[in-house]
Amino acid sequence: xxxxxxxxxxxxxxxxxxxxxxxxxxxxxxxxxxxxxxxxxxxxxxxxxxxxxxxxxxxxxxxxxxxxxxxxxxxxxxxxxxxxxxxxxxxxxxxxxxxxxxxxxxxxxxxxxxxxxxxxxxxxxxxxxxxxxxxxxxxxxxxxxxxxxxxxxxxxxxxxxxxxxxxxxxxxxxxxxxxxxxxxxxxxxxxxxxxxxxxxxxxxxxxxxxxxxxxxxxxxxxxxxxxxxxxxxxxxxxxxxxxxxxxxxxxxxxxxxxxxxxxxxxxxxxxxxxxxxxxxxxxxxxxxxxxxxxxxxxxxxxxxxxxxxxxxxxxxxxxxxxxxxxxxxxxxxxxxxxxxxxxxxxxxxxxxxxxxxxxxxxxxxxxxxxxxxxxxxxxxxxxxxxxxxxxxxxxxxxxxxxxxxxxxxxxxxxxxxxxxxxxxxxxxxxxxxxxxxxxxxxxxxxxxxxxxxxxxxxxxxxxxxxxxxxxxxxxxxxxxxxxxxxxxxxxxxxxxxxxxxxxxxxxxxxxxxxxxxxxxxxxxxxxxxxxxxxxxxxxxxxxxxxxxxx
Amino acid sequence: xxxxxxxxxxxxxxxxxxxxxxxxxxxxxxxxxxxxxxxxxxxxxxxxxxxxxxxxxxxxxxxxxxxxxxxxxx
Numbered sequence: 001x002x003x004x005x006x007x008x009x010x011x012x013x014x015x016x017x018x019x020x021x022x023x024x025x026x027x028x029x030x031x032x033x034x035x036x037x038x039x040x041x042x043x044x045x046x047x048x049x050x051x052x053x054x055x056x057x058x059x060x061x062x063x064x065x066x067x068x069x070x071x072x073x074x075x076x077x078x079x080x081x082x083x084x085x086x087x088x089x090x091x092x093x094x095x096x097x098x099x100x101x102x103x104x105x106x107x108x109x110x111x112x113x114x115x116x117x118x119x120x121x122x123x124x125x126x127x128x129x130x131x132x133x134x135x136x137x138x139x140x141x142x143x144x145x146x147x148x149x150x151x152x153x154x155x156x157x158x159x160x161x162x163x164x165x166x167x168x169x170x171x172x173x174x175x176x177x178x179x180x181x182x183x184x185x186x187x188x189x190x191x192x193x194x195x196x197x198x199x200x201x202x203x204x205x206x207x208x209x210x211x212x213x214x215x216x217x218x219x220x221x222x223x224x225x226x227x228x229x230x231x232x233x234x235x236x237x238x239x240x241x242x243x244x245x246x247x248x249x250x251x252x253x254x255x256x257x258x259x260x261x262x263x264x265x266x267x268x269x270x271x272x273x274x275x276x277x278x279x280x281x282x283x284x285x286x287x288x289x290x291x292x293x294x295x296x297x298x299x300x301x302x303x304x305x306x307x308x309x310x311x312x313x314x315x316x317x318x319x320x321x322x323x324x325x326x327x328x329x330x331x332x333x334x335x336x337x338x339x340x341x342x343x344x345x346x347x348x349x350x351x352x353x354x355x356x357x358x359x360x361x362x363x364x365x366x367x368x369x370x371x372x373x374x375x376x377x378x379x380x381x382x383x384x385x386x387x388x389x390x391x392x393x394x395x396x397x398x399x400x401x402x403x404x405x406x407x408x409x410x411x412x413x414x415x416x417x418x419x420x421x422x423x424x425x426x427x428x429x430x431x432x433x434x435x436x437x438x439x440x441x442x443x444x445x446x447x448x449x450x451x452x453x454x455x456x457x458x459x460x461x462x463x464x465x466x467x468x469x470x471x472x473x474x475x476x477x478x479x480x481x482x483x484x485x486x487x488x489x490x491x492x493x494x495x496x497x498x499x500x501x502x503x504x505x506x507x508x509x510x511x512x513x514x515x516x517x518x519x520x521x522x523x524x525x526x527x528x529x530x531x532x533x534x535x536x537x538x539x540x541x542x543x544x545x546x547x548x549x550x
Numbered sequence: 551x552x553x554x555x556x557x558x559x560x561x562x563x564x565x566x567x568x569x570x571x572x573x574x575x576x577x578x579x580x581x582x583x584x585x586x587x588x589x590x591x592x593x594x595x596x597x598x599x600x601x602x603x604x605x606x607x608x609x610x611x612x613x614x615x616x617x618x619x620x621x622x623x624x
Contacts, residue, residue, distance in 0.1 A: 006586050010579060017575050024566050046568060178568050185572060189611070193604045201596045330593040332586035332601045336579060336608075 001148045001326045007335030014186070014339045015163055018179055018346070022167025025175040032378035035172035036358045037104060038263040042174070046181055047269065048276035051260040052284070053180035056187060057348025058140055058341060061288055065324075066317035068292020069307065071230045072216025073549050075292070076285040080219075081243040084282055084542045086251035087274040088535040090261070094252050096520045097429050098262055099270040100512050105262075106255040107363040113428045113513045115436030116367070121443060122421070123363035126255060127356055129414045131389050134352035135396020141345035142397065148322050157397055160342070164350050165390045169383050173263065173358070176350040183343040184280075190340030191287050191321075197328050198294035202301060208293050211300040216293065219549040232475025241481025245488040249422035256355040268525070275534040282542055295320045298327075349393060357385040412454070419484040420446020420491030427495050432507070432514045438499030446491025453483045564619060573615030580609025 029035050042050075067075040103109040107126065111119035142156040167175045202208055209217045215229055222229035223238065231238075251257060251274070261273035298305040305327055308319040325337040361382045370377070424443055427434040455466035459479035473479040504510075511517050525531055564570045583605025587593065593601060 006582060010582060013575070013578060013582075017571060020565065021568075021571055024571075027566070178571070181568060182572055182575065185576070185611075189576070189604075189608055193600055197596050197598055197600060200598070328595050328600070330586070330590070330595065330601055332583045333604050336583070336604070 001322070001334075003149065003334065003338070004331035006332045007338065010332070010335035011339050011342065014343065017182065018163060018167055021178050021182070022170040022175045025171030025178060028174065029170075029172055029379075032361065032375050032382055034174070035379055035382045036354075036361060038172070038174040038177060040263055041265050042177060042263045044264060044269040044272060044276060046177060047260050047264045047273045049184050049280070050177040050180040051257060051273050051277040052281045053184040053347060054257050054260055054351040056184065056284075056344060057137055057351070058144075058345040059137065059348065061187060061191075061341065061344045062140075062144070062318055062321050064285075064288035065292045065295075065321035068289035069296050069315075069320045070292070070317050072212065072293060072296075073219050073285075073289065074216070074229060074231055075289045076219055076545075076549065077238060077242060079281060079285050080542050080546050081239065082247040083251060084278050084538060085243065086247040087278045087281065088538055089248060090252045090258070091271050091273065091275040092531050092535050093515070094425070094429060095261055095271045095274070096267065096518065097513055097515075098258060099264070099267050100518065103262075104362050105358050106253060106258055107359055109513075110424075110428070110439070111363075111367070113510070114434075114439040118424070118436055118440045118443070119363060119367070121440060123359050123367070125414070125417045127359050127364060129417070130256065130352040130356040130359075131392040132396050132414070134349045134356070134389065134393040136400060137345055137348040137352070138393050139397040139400040141342070141349075142401075144322065144341070144345075147319070148326075153401065157394060160346055160349070161390055161394050164346050164353065165387060168350050168353055168357075168390075169386050172382065172386075173259070173354045176347075176354040177260065177263070179343075179350060180347050183340075183347040186336070186343050187340045188287055190336045191291065193333060194324055194328055194337065195287060195290050195294070198291065198298070198324065201303070201328075202294055202297040207301075208297040211297040212293060216296070217549075219546060221550070226474040226478060231477050232473075233478045233481060237478055237481045237485070241485050245419065245422060245484040246481070248426075249418055249484070249488075253421045253425050254418075255359060256351055259355055259358065271525075271531045272529075272534060275531055275538060278538040279541075282538070282545060291324055292317075292320050295324055349390075353386055353389040353393065356389040357382050360385040360389070415480070415483070416447050416450035416454070416487065419450045419487035423488050423492035423495060427492065427499075429513070430515045431496075431499075432510050432516055433499055433504050434495060435499045435502035435504050437502050438495040438497075441498050442491045442495030445494045446487040449490035450483045450487035453486045454479070457482070567619040569615045570619035573612045573617075573619060576608045576612030577616060578612070580605045580607070580612055584609065 028039075031039070033039055064075060064078070098106070098109055101109055101112055103112055107119045107123035110122050138157055138161060141160055142153045145151040145156040146153050167179065171178075199205070202211065215222050220235070223233070223235035226232050226234050261270050264270040264273050295305070295307055299307055308316045308323050310316045322341070325334060329337050361378055365381050365385070366378065420443055423446065424439045428439060452466070454463045456464070456468060456470040457473055457479055458464035458469050459473035459476045462476055463479060473482065507517055527533070565574075583601045587599055587602035587605060590601070591599070593599065
């Protein structure tokens with residue numbers, strides 16, 4: 001891929017705007033709440049776009065195009081089954097507790113609802129996970145720029161990390177959120193021309209249907225038997241594993257996304273944030289998955305376009321989107337497309353770092369190191385935590401470069417920790433009998449169940465490290481779904497059983513934290529702009545989309 | 551306050567509104583793409599002058615965002 005001066009100019013203009021937003025937002029940052037919580041004053045349209053944009057990192061943009069080429073339209077399950085229902089559940093049922101309890105973070109909700117040790121476990125695992133994720137994002141960025149443009153790995157890392165550090169240290173969460181919104185528009189506008197010209201080239205959806213294998217153009221066909229669909233999963237494991245455990249675990253409990261709703265200016269806006277975000281989210285497959293199918297159809301049509309290959313001769317699906325950009329885009333628009341990819345990497349990193357600094361400051365530093373200090377002290381700690389998070393991200397990126405397997409291992413371990421989390425929140429919010437000990441040991445046992453499932457099962461040569469293989473899965477995805485299902489079930493059941501042996505908190509302590517003791521619906525919630533109506537419309541539209549690609 | 555610093559303050563107040571920042575960004579990108587299209591009129595992809603169409607679309611989107619912005623609002 002060869003860039004011209006205009007492409008470099010567009011990249012530089014983007015950097016100037018990103019830094020400019022950081023400098024201007026800094027004028028409003030006076031307290032730790034301004035820095036770490038955006039003063040809870042962000043309007044609904046910004047929180048909604050930031051909510052989906054925080055998840056629209058490079059792994060998603062590049063990874064979904066790759067999955068589109070590999071698994072076809074079935075990849076849309078990560079949106080229509082694996083995201084939208086959970087976003088509706090978060091907006092209608094869970095936000096009232098997160099926002100109404102005035103908790104500053106998801107781990108802080110756990111200390112209010114359960115106890116200190118449950119918060120500590122969640123805060124430490126989340127803080128570690130976010131900085132490592134940020135490092136993985138940085139590593140992927142540098143690797144992509146090295147592969148596509150021949151840029152130096154070191155230079156790419158230091159420039160990207162330096163820019164993210166400047167704007168997040170200056171403007172904190174507001175700066176990160178504002179840049180996420182800019183990034184959202186950039187990604188959509190940078191990729192839509194590609195989809196348009198690609199569809200025209202392959203003669204529309206009917207052209208795709210006639211050139212690629214049939215099972216890649218159906219979302220639900222073949223899900224009765226794992227061997228009959230490209231993902232190698234069954235409808236049951238997909239709905240329970242992806243659609244329930246993994247999806248609800250991520251969208252309803254991961255502070256990285258929930259934080260975007262928690263900074264809304266009032267309860268009504270906080271509840272509507274994930275619901276409004278669901279509208280663009282349900283159409284994102286057209287922007288991020290369709291390019292994968294277009295690439296495949298283009299290759300089959302004998303147009304001269306070929307999906308890039310790895311050194312071992314296998315298709316490198318991760319380069320599907322970049323190779324399409326290089327195939328279609330002239331200088332100028334190529335700069336916009338490349339800037340969109342850069343923006344997604346940097347925004348993913350900034351999102352992780354701003355979630356990390358809040359959890360570190362409130363749930364680790366203030367909880368365990370210095371409980372009382374002037375607000376200016378916590379503001380300073382928040383800024384230092386941002387710098388610390390970015391430094392760890394850089395080190396992680398270099399670690400990933402040297403020991404790629406270590407990163408796979410870390411992601412696997414974090415997956416084990418996250419899988420049971422939704423069971424803890426579900427019981428915490430909807431069953432007042434759940435106790436702190438039940439939640440803490442339930443989480444530990446759920447994580448143990450996830451580890452054992454991986455150790456006793458094999459899929460695509462992965463797992464089975466306990467020496468005795470009990471079950472063989474058709475694909476890694478199927479294995480991941482069953483790990484999540486087992487972890488969730490064990491956590492759910494063990495939390496209930498252990499809670500029966502302990503004394504629950506009193507009703508007065510749980511007011512505002514548990515469904516049966518909290519009044520959620522108000523008169524304004526029942527109108528056409530209310531969360532219930534919005535949620536119903538979102539679910540209906542998602543059902544229609546599923547039906548269209550059945 | 552001198553005229554120059556007044557203008558700067560006015561700009562900064564406008565820029566603090568995210569719609570202004572987004573609008574300005576896409577207006578500039580739109581103009582650049584239109585200029586690139588005019589400099590290379592033969593740059594046609596699948597029968598489409600891609601830089602021209604994308605530039606016009608981004609320019610109009612940027613202008614609309616600029617028009618909807620207000621000083622010192624989000």
